Amino acid sequence: MLIKGKTLKNVNQQTVIWAGALLMLIPLLWMISSSLKTPQGVFETPIRWIPKPVYWENYTKAFQAMPTLLYTRNTIIITACSIIGYLVSGSLVAYSFARLRWPGRDSLFYVLVGTMMLPPQVTIVPLFVIFRNLHWINTYYPLVVPAYLTGWPFFIFLMRQYFLTIPLDLTDAARVDGAGHLRIYWSVILPLAQPALATVAIFAFLLHWNDFFGPLIYLAEDSKFTLALGLMSYAGRHQSEWSVLMAASVVMLLPPLMVFFFCQRYFVEGIALTGTKG
């Protein structure tokens, strides 16, 4: 009886998982399939999953039709500068919340958690006005500078939670040996907190690589566009060139996909840290 119930449950489970995986994969497989079809081939019925002939020219077109390399460069600049900003400023602040004692620390920490909940849309209008008065419109400053002022309180929160798990004995031992806070931060905490730093770096990478709203509001010139914005503006102008659009999409998702496959562990740990301790 029990065994029968168990196999039935396993069959159900398998069905759910396989059906889910198939539904998740179909759009991606369809994208790859369409990216290898001729411009007329994408409209053909009955539908072929394996294109005949395989038309690689879409990929060269994806680079010729729009300045994909330039967009990639722009996106890399914004993303890399922001990641460095989050890591430097965020880890300093997190250290202060986790290890230093100063008046008002705990109440300020509650304020930090509160600002995590503040929807960014609430401050877009005033920030836009401020950036405009600084003559920062159509530059990368509005997209990058906030990172150096720890623009994403969630990252401080994540790093603080991790710093708290580092045993006090280690920092106390360093202090007995005469190390100051800067030294402890740099030589003890940071090396031990590498998983947390990696998680923040990956989240920051995704946040900026895929950001749409920021570039949409602040960037005006085509030559300054990011990949996400560039792809959308191209799609808006060439709506029927599906095979080229699909090839461009494949090109665009390759870098994050590689980051994801190599750093999956940090993703998973970071999200687990968020959910269970949040």
Next chain:
Amino acid sequence: MTGRTKNGLVNALFIAPYLALFLVWVALPAFFGVAISFTKWNIFTGEIGFVGLNNYLRVLSDDLFLRSLLNTFQYAALSVAAGNAVSFLLACGLAGGIAGRRFFQTIFFAPIILSIGVTGVIWGWLYNTDFGILNYWLQQTGLPRLNWLTNPKFAMISIVIMVIWAGAGFNMMIYLAGLLNIPKSYYEAAQLDGAGAMSRMIHITLPLMKHTFAFTLIISTIGAFQVFDQPYILTGGGPDYATYTYVYHIYSNGFRYFRMGYASALSCLLAAVIALFSFIQYKMLTRRRVDY
């Protein structure tokens, strides 16, 4: 004494970025935003004048305000309920010791990394009325084609389906972490007492996952109220304003018509709505205490 001053300086160095953030990036814009909401201000002509509560009274006669708010509620209800149901179902499937868990976990999570630009292009093609694969399959099975994105009745649902596809993996990971934290012995004990799968779910899994649910539901609701990218890219807010969301309304007023005062007032109202909903959800989800 000098040691203490030096210590104070080091402390200040550590906390300075956060204070700068808080003052420059949060407090100042928030106050500035509230201040702007009491003015009529066109940023390009430079005209500015104090109008008191007029911007807030104006929402009462703004049809698109109500429309966008209702659309956003519809989107939030659909995407939070269906999205979390899918995430939880997948997490339950993965938690029960299935072969190749890492492999499936990767597949379910992978769409998270896609840019909304890429997701929008892919789904625009899937949803294409004449040549999209979804309509092709509908026709193959003898059903009529659907105007996925051009029929006001379906457009929002189509967007929700895309959002669930792209985002279900995130909450799934949170649920999975929570499910794996429940000690196996609880289930074994319940099974010995003759509890079936359903009653184990109701009496063990759900109560123990309460805080995880509180977290994911509040976070997804906050996120849902801010939806903008997806309708902007897929439907442009149409057809006939069917997918015109609240933040879309803020965007149109602020960055298309440059009505900074009115856009700020809309933003302040959004913050109030989100705060209210988060508070209600938090109270409801953590109302009854369960101790184990």
